[in-house]
Amino acid sequence: MRRLSGRFRSALVIGLQGIRARKLRTLLSMVSLFLGVLAVVVVQAGASIAERALLANVELTNGIDGTKNLYVPPEPGAASAVLDTVEGRPDATAMIVLPAIIGEPGVRPVNEGAAPFDENWGSSGEICFPDGTCQPNPEPTGQAVEVRLTALTGDVRAFRPYRPYRPRHGQWLDFTTMPAMAPRLVLNLEAAKGFERYRVPAEMRVRGAIAHITPQFVGVIDDGDIQPRAYVRMDELVTWLPVNTLTDPGTGGELQVLMTGSTPVEQVLTSRLTGLGLQVGVQTVDSLERQEDELALIRLVFLAMAGLVLLIGVAGILNVGLATVGERIEEFALRRAVGTPRSLLAGIVLAETLLTGLLTAAAAIGVSVGGLKLVSMMLGDAEPFLQNMQYPWDAGLAGIVAGLIAGILGGFVPALRAARIPIASVMRA
Amino acid sequence: MTVLIDLTGITKVLKGQEQDRTILSGVDLTVRAGESVAIVGRSGSGKSTLLSILGLFDRPDEGSYLLAGQDISRLPERRAAKLRSSHFGFVFQRFFLLKHLTAAQNVAMALVNGQGWLPRRERRARVLEALDQVGIAHLAKNRPARMSGGEQQRVAIARALVRRPVVLLADEPTGALDTETGTAVIEALLAATTRGCGLVLVTHDRDHAARMDRTLDLVDGVLTERVRA
Secondary structure (H helix, E strand, O other): OHHHHHHHHHHHHHHHHHHHHOHHHHHHHHHHHHHHHHHHHHHHHHHHHHHHHHHHHHHHHHOOOOOEEEEEOOOOOHHHHHHHHHOOOOOEEEEEEEEEEEEOOOOEOOOOOOOOOOOOOOOOOEEEOOOOOEEEOOOOEOOEEEEEEEEEOOOHHHOOOOEEOOHHHOOOOOOOOOOOOOOEEEEEHHHHHHHHHOOOOOOEEEOOOOOOEOOEEEEEEEOOOOOOEEEEEHHHHOOOOOHHHHOOHHHOOEEEEEEOOOOOHHHHHHHHHHHOOOOOEEEEOOHHHHHHHHHHHHHHHHHHHHHHHHHHHHHHHHHHHHHHHHHOHHHHHHHHHOOOOHHHHHHHHHHHHHHHHHHHHHHHHHHHHHHHHHHHHHHOOOOHHHOOOOOOHHHHHHHHHHHHHHHHHHHHHHHHHHHOOOOHHHHOO | OOEEEEEEEEEEEEOOOOOOEEEEEEEEEEEEOOOEEEEEOOOOOOHHHHHHHHOOOOOOOEEEEEEOOEEOOOOOHHHHHHHHHHHEEEEOOOOOOOOOOOHHHHHHOOOOOOOOOOOHHHHHHHHHHHHHHOOOHHHOOOOHHHOOHHHHHHHHHHHHHOOOOOEEEEEOOOOOOOHHHHHHHHHHHHHHHOOOOEEEEEOOOHHHHHOOOEEEEEEOOEEEEOOOO
16 A cells, blocks of 8 residues: 555656646647547536526426425315415415406406417407306407416425516515515516506406405516416415405416425325315426436437547547657656656656646636636526526536546556666667 | 675577577676676677666576575566665666756656655655765756756766665766766765675776776676786
8 A cells, every 4th residue: 555655656746747847748738638628528517507407497387306286176165274284384385376367447358368478379258157158258358468366375486496587677575574455466577578568557356356456566587487477475465365265266266385395284285185075186396307318318419529529639648648758768768777667657657648637627627617607697698597607517527537538548558658668778878 | 795796607698580699698796795896898798788687677598696695587577676776776878867857856766766655855865865975965956957967977876876775887877978077976986885885887998997896807798807916
């Protein structure tokens, strides 16, 4: 062990001396290897960033991996059971979705059925009742916008990481303050587009409400939904909408509870709802697992391409390494003469190429970190997922591994040559 | 005096394309502690081959080689490298100093050879001691390009001495130097023998050979002792 340590240190000391003595050659080796290592780093970083971007989009609609979604049928009594159970709990948030029309009273909204504003979902112009009978909607089309009103018992971002859209123009719902009489709404991008396009009065109609509500818009977020949606605090909504009407089948409401994986809420809620004669379904979000195969294939293809570029870099190191050993025949013969074992001579050459590989990896990682910061600064406004993007350090690790592998592959043959130099080279000189 | 080197019947044959050529033929040689031996002979007489065998760079085809009583005629390379490090110091006609290293670093090269590891402080002390023995401790930080030929050869001698060898092997160490500088180098080598180190000097210079305890002639692979008047 001690002998190994001595040889390792000797190889490192002599290798560093060799690099310092041949700075230009080291630089040339680094240049030839740089693109290869950079390619590996960029592919790995790109794959990680793409994975995050893809996952971020999925998380917006499905929720963070591991989140449990409990779907409750909209039946009388379900809402109060859910709200009683999750109230004040940080590990679960109830979400009730209702249709709401904001704008002129007594008119049909411009996007009936909360359709996206640039799409025509073919409104029938009829009102249908739970018993299946329909009759023509007597209301004329007017300046009103229909949204999917989403009432929340707590900060849903713990489960769905909504990205603030232009946060300078607004804020997310604050659950720490007293509930306001005029419910505060946070719009999604599609709803914000609708209210930018149509100037409507601030009057909100929700079926079952005791009066028309005057809402106030406090922010805009990107929730990935193509339908216009408005988020509201549950306690502010229930001031105007009795709890027992929230899940009235006549209101068309949807009830869902988002929970962390290990909360006792699931068991309590399931028992209570089953007691009410309701059947609940639970789904756990596993987006990452479902996308892993697809991402792995993409990563593999790009890594294969990066590997080819790396091989060219290895050939460069090999070329410079062989030339350097050829120039240092006397030095290596002399080192053997003073008792340096062959294995250490090989170790010296390998140490030099490994250090060169590591230096190159450090340079490539530095460039990619700088590049990502630059891209984040320049394109961050257009692509929100690039904002505050952290450098994926697995890409850095891949760069170091690539540098080490290139160092070993490029230094192996020169190392063997160095070890075979006869001592007689110094005697006959 | 203790016998350091004892060669008996050493023969070395170079394989040729048409016929083999005998370089050394039954060479007998004994070197004792503190003794200096000069080997003289014409070019191609086998002096360097003999030195290669003495320094374990090469193996004899026949004969035995005892180092301090231990037979080392057929050593594997790994053990030979260890013995070269622990028992021998080498000085060559060309100095073989690494130009990118200082004098001290060139001397330290013999200590950083994978045969054990000395702490930096001890290494520095040994290097300065070796440079001091050859009288150039003040040049420790100079690079070879800034030193004269004589100074460079002294650095090479310091490199040979730094591991405190049992035997010093010098292959025409004054060949590239003027007479005065060459004499100074020989004195530096002889100084090592006063500390009990054996010295084998291969030289063409009769004057330098005369300063050794014994002079041996190598003629056509046969070693004979010259009788001094």
